[in-house]
Amino acid sequence: MNLKKNAILAVAASAMLLASATSGAPDATAAAAKPVSIVLDGYPLPFPAAPYVANGTTMVPFRAIAEALGIQVDWANRTLTATKSQNGAVRKVVLHQNDKKALVNGQAQQLRVAPAAKDGSIFVPLSFFSQQFGATVGWDGPSQTVSITSPVSKLYTEAFYAISSYKEVGFVRKFDSVSFGWTRIDATGKLTLSGQDFFWPKPAGDVTPESIVQDAAVAGGKPMLMAVAMDGSGELTKLLSDKTLQADVIGQLVGLAAQNGFGGITLDFEGLGLSGDLPATRQSFTDFVAALNKSAKASNLTLALALHPLNSSYRGYDYNALAAHADEIIMMAYEYSYEDGPEPLNRIDEAIRLALADVPKSKLVLGISMGSETAATVNGKIGLAKRYGLKGVAFWRLGLMGDQTLAAIQKSVFLR
Incomplete structure (x- = not known):
């Protein structure tokens, strides 16, 4: 894939966003050489469509990660509802396609990038998704790999x-x-x-x-x-x-x-x-x-x-x-x-x-x-x-x- 300089820097920025920080970028040549892959609990997670970077944010097909983390997903009328019950507590996230505003247990939160439809899947910002459901995220620049650890x-x-x-x-x-x-x-x-x-x-x-x-x-x-x-x-x-x-x-x-x-x-x-x-x-x-x-x-x-x-x-x-x-x-x-x-x-x-x-x-x-x-x-x-x-x-x-x-x-x- 041919990337312009600003797109390459966006990949690097997305990596830092995943760790909720913004610091130096990985090597641009390495970033361009490999697509982003995702590993959950030490093992690759299959995706129906490849992750991509938008405005410095890594976007991932939501359903693949959600189901792997035991999250119930409903999609209707361009609205995605994700619900997880854990240890007696229920967390509900409502996202709307092409809308940066999300509702987390009824409270409004702003997304960096709005959920988007692409290649038959709904993509959401990985960092927001992970933070809302307790998973932790790491980034390895040379291999272009996002690592996710499921919550206890x-x-x-x-x-x-x-x-x-x-x-x-x-x-x-x-x-x-x-x-x-x-x-x-x-x-x-x-x-x-x-x-x-x-x-x-x-x-x-x-x-x-x-x-x-x-x-x-x-x-x-x-x-x-x-x-x-x-x-x-x-x-x-x-x-x-x-x-x-x-x-x-x-x-x-x-x-x-x-x-x-x-x-x-x-x-x-x-x-x-x-x-x-x-x-x-x-x-x-x-x-x-x-x-x-x-x-x-x-x-x-x-x-x-x-x-x-x-x-x-x-x-x-x-x-x-x-x-x-x-x-x-x-x-x-x-x-x-x-x-x-x-x-x-x-x-x-x-x-x-x-x-x-x-x-x-x-x-x-x-x-x-x-x-x-x-x-x-x-x-x-x-x-x-x-x-x-x-x-x-x-x-x-x-x-x-x-x-x-x-x-x-x-x-x-x-x-x-």
């Missing part, structure tokens, strides 16, 4: 408590739900409370498994009993091919949950569908989940499923069919990197989009591994859950989180 917001949060989580038992009260991995399927396909990793823990002084569960419930959270199984030795295959074993496991699992103060059951059955008869595997697992859900509901227990993502190697999970029998699906969108570093956001984004084709967003929870993420990377994953309006996020696991990462999480979502 209320989102359903879960944590897993398993293996060696006791050192962070104090974090249990902070989450809306905690799944306690204290049962598993053994090599014979039976439910057991003993073993090396997933077992019913012994008391530690006055602290017992039952007291931890009770503490979570008293704090207003929902304790879930989690049953874990891997199919590495064919244990799941044995279970899913034997109706008698299934009935025994379901009866034991529901009884344990109901008798020990749990509010529901989380099923973490991993490793299905790496090979073999995929339709048969999917159907047998779905049938088991349907039977478990029926029994759980009879005891006033909810059911959550922790599943491999649809873009993993494990294809034994029919998300659409399973969603009909579960209150919640936790998509374990990790181990793409095998905990060698932060999980790739593009793979997680792909997994979310695939899952949403089969599961209502009100049932979908994004699983995030603390073995992969750090305080510097975790909020990029949370940002994707917020962008797509998912039910919430679930963290694997307590014992791996740490104070710094917990503090970082609380910059994106409110914990209890």
